Amino acid sequence: MSVKSQRKRIALRALGAVAVGALAWITATTGIPGGASQQTNPTALVAGEAPGYAVEDFSYPLADKILAEKNIVLKRGDGHITLADCVSGAGLLEVMARNKADKICFKVVGDSGWLTLEIPAVYAVKGNDYTTEVDMTVGTEEKSFDITKNSWTPVGEAADTEGRDHLLVEIRSSK
Structure with a gap:
C-alpha cells in the first residue's frame, strides 16, 4: 500500500x-x-x-351559522360568489323566494364564479353585469335558466306552466 x-x-x-x-x-x-x-x-x-397539508374542499365558510340565522343552505363554491347584505350596493345578484320576506343577495367578484346552495320556492333572479345561469330542481326534474343582465328574470314557479315550487341549487357567473 x-x-x-x-x-x-x-x-x-x-x-x-x-x-x-x-x-x-x-x-x-x-x-x-x-x-x-x-x-x-x-x-x-x-x-x-407537524401540521398536515391544506386541502381546499370548497365548502362555504360559516355555512352552519348562515343556516341557523337566515335559513339558507350554502354548500360549496369557489369563493367568487358570496352571500351579501342587500343594502351593500349595486351590482349584486338578487334572488326572490316565496318563503322569504326579503331578497337574498350575492356579490360576484373575479372573472367567473360558482356556488351550490339550496333556496326553496325561488321565483325571480335579478342579474348584474355578469352572464349568469341558475340551476333549479323540481322533484327529479332539473332546469337551467339564463338570467338577464341587470334585470329581473322569472325563474322557477314563475316560469313553470304548472307553477310548481323550484329549489335553487346552483349559480354560475362569468364576465
Missing part, C-alpha cells in the same frame, strides 16, 4: 470521526429522540406532530 493511499484512509477516518462527534453533539443539545438531554430539554423535535 502506498503512502498516498494510507494518508487518504487516515484522512477519511478522521473526517468520519469528526462527523460522528458533530452528530452526537447535535443530538445531545437539541433533544433529538434518543439523545442524552431528552428528559431535560422540553423543546424536543417532534416531526410526527
Whole structure:
C-alpha cells in the first residue's frame, strides 16, 4: 500500500470521526429522540406532530351559522360568489323566494364564479353585469335558466306552466 493511499484512509477516518462527534453533539443539545438531554430539554423535535397539508374542499365558510340565522343552505363554491347584505350596493345578484320576506343577495367578484346552495320556492333572479345561469330542481326534474343582465328574470314557479315550487341549487357567473 502506498503512502498516498494510507494518508487518504487516515484522512477519511478522521473526517468520519469528526462527523460522528458533530452528530452526537447535535443530538445531545437539541433533544433529538434518543439523545442524552431528552428528559431535560422540553423543546424536543417532534416531526410526527407537524401540521398536515391544506386541502381546499370548497365548502362555504360559516355555512352552519348562515343556516341557523337566515335559513339558507350554502354548500360549496369557489369563493367568487358570496352571500351579501342587500343594502351593500349595486351590482349584486338578487334572488326572490316565496318563503322569504326579503331578497337574498350575492356579490360576484373575479372573472367567473360558482356556488351550490339550496333556496326553496325561488321565483325571480335579478342579474348584474355578469352572464349568469341558475340551476333549479323540481322533484327529479332539473332546469337551467339564463338570467338577464341587470334585470329581473322569472325563474322557477314563475316560469313553470304548472307553477310548481323550484329549489335553487346552483349559480354560475362569468364576465
